[in-house]
Amino acid sequence: DTEVTQTPKHLVMGMTNKKSLKCEQHMGHRAMYWYKQKAKKPPELMFVYSYEKLSINESVPSRFSPECPNSSLLNLHLHALQPEDSALYLCASSQVPTGENTIYFGEGSWLTVV
Amino acid sequence: GENVEQHPSTLSVQEGDSAVIKCTYSDSASNYFPWYKQELGKRPQLIIDIRSNVGEKKDQRIAVTLNKTAKHFSLHITETQPEDSAVYFCAASKGDSSYKLIFGSGTRLLVRP
Numbered sequence: 538d539t540e541v542t543q544t545p546k547h548l549v550m551g552m553t554n555k556k557s558l559k560c561e562q563h564m565g566h567r568a569m570y571w572y573k574q575k576a577k578k579p580p581e582l583m584f585v586y587s588y589e590k591l592s593i594n595e596s597v598p599s600r601f602s603p604e605c606p607n608s609s610l611l612n613l614h615l616h617a618l619q620p621e622d623s624a625l626y627l628c629a630s631s632q633v634p635t636g637e638n639t640i641y642f643g644e645g646s647w648l649t650v651v
Numbered sequence: 652g653e654n655v656e657q658h659p660s661t662l663s664v665q666e667g668d669s670a671v672i673k674c675t676y677s678d679s680a681s682n683y684f685p686w687y688k689q690e691l692g693k694r695p696q697l698i699i700d701i702r703s704n705v706g707e708k709k710d711q712r713i714a715v716t717l718n719k720t721a722k723h724f725s726l727h728i729t730e731t732q733p734e735d736s737a738v739y740f741c742a743a744s745k746g747d748s749s750y751k752l753i754f755g756s757g758t759r760l761l762v763r764p
Binding site for chain 2: 577578579580582585593627637638639640641642643644645
């Protein structure tokens with residue numbers, strides 16, 4: 538089973554709202570990732586969690602706040618977003634946090650900021 | 652840092668023909684090269700990958716070749732079918748703790764029936 542599950546699939550939020558994106562995997566993977574993908578572009582890395590600890594933050598604005606409650610769950614808290622933050626947000630995981638391990642993506646959460 | 656260039660940006664082929672997508676990378680330390688297929692509105696899905704100790708890998712109609720000296724790798728799809736139509740991304744990473752997967756810009760493949 539190579540399943541990474543994300544909720545919600547679609548989210549529309551105002552610029553003053555607070556919302557969260559959720560991600561879950563039950564593959565025993567110890568690395569989890571958040572990527573952002575704009576239309577017709579490749580995924581861009583935002584955050585990496587390694588053994589439940591934040592190990593990489595790709596200079597992401599503080600209006601995006603990741604959280605890893607346990608080894609199976611990853612959240613992305615959203616607050617005071619801008620319309621340009623509208624994108625597909627992809628959660629992913631890999632067995633261990635080294636570069637030669639396969640990264641499995643979830644179906645993504647389509648975010649629209651109005 | 653690593654940079655991955657991918658060509659062509661769009662590719663249109665007749666059903667049954669072959670399709671080839673090429674990528675070059677800049678960091679000679681990169682040693683893992685996956686290819687992802689992304690259908691419209693769907694997630695990127697791994698279709699094949701290759702590690703630097705291998706020059707070629709094949710899985711049915713899909714093959715990937717790697718030339719470490721020239722720092723380029725290619726995806727080959729034979730006997731293309733309409734369901735192969737999608738965006739294909741190459742990527743590269745190093746097998747150490749710097750587990751950033753660097754993607755190419757993508758190739759939109761259209762297979763004409």
